[in-house]
Amino acid sequence: MIYAIIWMILTSLWSVISKYISVNFDIYKSLFYQYLFISFYAFAFLLLSWTPFLNFDLKISWLFILIWFFWYSGIWALYKALKHLNNAIVMVIAFTYVFLSYFLNIFLIWDIEKFSNLKLVLSIVYFLLISLFLFERNEKKKIKINKYAVYAFITSVSWTIYYWINNFIIKNQIATPVQMIFYSEFFIFIYSIIFFSIFLFNNKINLKNELKLNKSQVISYLSVALFLFTGWLLFFIWYKYVSWNIVNFIWLFSVITTPILTFIFLKEKLNSKQIATIFLAFIVLVLFIL
Numbered sequence: 001m002i003y004a005i006i007w008m009i010l011t012s013l014w015s016v017i018s019k020y021i022s023v024n025f026d027i028y029k030s031l032f033y034q035y036l037f038i039s040f041y042a043f044a045f046l047l048l049s050w051t052p053f054l055n056f057d058l059k060i061s062w063l064f065i066l067i068w069f070f071w072y073s074g075i076w077a078l079y080k081a082l083k084h085l086n087n088a089i090v091m092v093i094a095f096t097y098v099f100l101s102y103f104l105n106i107f108l109i110w111d112i113e114k115f116s117n118l119k120l121v122l123s124i125v126y127f128l129l130i131s132l133f134l135f136e137r138n139e140k141k142k143i144k145i146n147k148y149a150v151y152a153f154i155t156s157v158s159w160t161i162y163y164w165i166n167n168f169i170i171k172n173q174i175a176t177p178v179q180m181i182f183y184s185e186f187f188i189f190i191y192s193i194i195f196f197s198i199f200l201f202n203n204k205i206n207l208k209n210e211l212k213l214n215k216s217q218v219i220s221y222l223s224v225a226l227f228l229f230t231g232w233l234l235f236f237i238w239y240k241y242v243s244w245n246i247v248n249f250i251w252l253f254s255v256i257t258t259p260i261l262t263f264i265f266l267k268e269k270l271n272s273k274q275i276a277t278i279f280l281a282f283i284v285l286v287l288f289i290l
Contacts, residue, residue: 035191088268
């Protein structure tokens with residue numbers, strides 16, 4: 001249980017640092033360095049743990065391609081949302097993945113999950129709650145979609161697919177947790193190189209100048225990479241031995257710890273309406289998992 005609590009706190013700290021990075025630094029540059037450092041951590045751990053390299057089976061290579069694409073897309077969308085929205089609001093919307101994962105299991109592995117009216121009601125309630133963040137009134141008092149909240153919802157869809165495929169690969173012993181961390185993070189780094197290069201080319205930015213890091217950036221990128229790597233290591237090990245729902249249950253407590261840590265370190269505040277909405281969403285999440 002102690003590992004689960006550590007993992008949940010690490011992911012909350014990762015979210016706080018991600019908020020800081022998204023507001024202060026360029027997203028493409030940040031993703032490039034974040035996955036460069038995570039790949040380094042993962043490669044070093046792979047060697048130190050004497051874990052053999054994975055022999056790719058071409059028949060399931062499409063699963064890894066999906067993992068790389070959806071995780072990069074999810075984190076990119078998360079950074080876009082964090083740049084403009086409160087950290088806690090982004091996390092609550094992103095946690096829609098819990099409900100999406102459940103329905104994905106029903107659709108693809110119908111003998112594992114059973115559909116219930118209670119879960120349907122809870123799902124509807126949760127979507128109604130996050131709709132308070134997804135929609136807003138403009139200057140003319142007309143309701144419109146909050147485009148930045150949509151980025152957070154894209155993250156939830158990406159997380160759903162990413163976690164489901166990881167769960168499938170690890171549970172079927174196609175790869176070990178350590179192997180999954182290295183191969184998923186390293187090839188996501190390849191994605192980050194591609195999109196970082198496109199960003200530099202489109203904006204006619206000098207590569208040498210853009211690659212320079214100040215002290216604040218170095219500390220931020222090293223920290224976010226370390227928290228993410230350690231968190232994923234514990235996360236994937238749990239996946240191997242524990243049911244997906246229990247893993248989700250432990251993680252959802254970060255909905256509470258994230259705003260607390262964000263307030264402590266970044267002084268980001270929520271109004272009373274937002275606090276009430278997030279707390280109700282958390283209760284619905286707990287009831288849904290239980």
